[in-house]
Amino acid sequence: MQKIRRWTVSAARLFALIGFCGLFVLAVMTGADVFLRWLFNSPIAGVNDVSAIVMAAVIAACIPANLSLKQNLKVEILGGLLPARAARFFDTLASILTLVFVAIIAWQMVHYAESMRISGERTWVLALPVWPWWAFASVMLIFGAFAQLIVTLTDLLALLSPQAVPDEVVNDDPSLI
Numbered sequence: 001m002q003k004i005r006r007w008t009v010s011a012a013r014l015f016a017l018i019g020f021c022g023l024f025v026l027a028v029m030t031g032a033d034v035f036l037r038w039l040f041n042s043p044i045a046g047v048n049d050v051s052a053i054v055m056a057a058v059i060a061a062c063i064p065a066n067l068s069l070k071q072n073l074k075v076e077i078l079g080g081l082l083p084a085r086a087a088r089f090f091d092t093l094a095s096i097l098t099l100v101f102v103a104i105i106a107w108q109m110v111h112y113a114e115s116m117r118i119s120g121e122r123t124w125v126l127a128l129p130v131w132p133w134w135a136f137a138s139v140m141l142i143f144g145a146f147a148q149l150i151v152t153l154t155d156l157l158a159l160l161s162p163q164a165v166p167d168e169v170v171n172d173d174p175s176l177i
Helices: 002-040 046-069 085-117 131-158
Strands: none
Touching: 002 046, 002 085, 046 085, 046 131, 085 131
């Protein structure tokens, strides 16, 4: 299980890096557009089009890393007061609920991407097809659901066997950087 989790974390980090590179390119394009608009009163045509379609893909590319590294928002009201087994139970329950939520979002995203493909929707200025970007976002969310499944199984194993390896081993492993 740890080998699969390490592979998932590595792949998720690679996708997040790709997403951040896309975000950087988008920021450079936007900066250049603003600069050219200000200096020459001549904006770059289609920057808003590119921004509108790339943003969903960039955000979705970071979701698997967030899920696989368990970097979700977490509120621990009783965590320090409860016994370790009870805390692991609530961690497992939270992982299961997160898995269900991400799976539903991924499923709906696939339907949305398919509807964009069928309708043939395109961007306003550059007439770029919209569906490939939503399809990529769908794939990232499906991979995010897979990553969350691995996290859920790891949490379940930790709940059922007290000698399971804690999450910090995966998060602090320098070979995954």
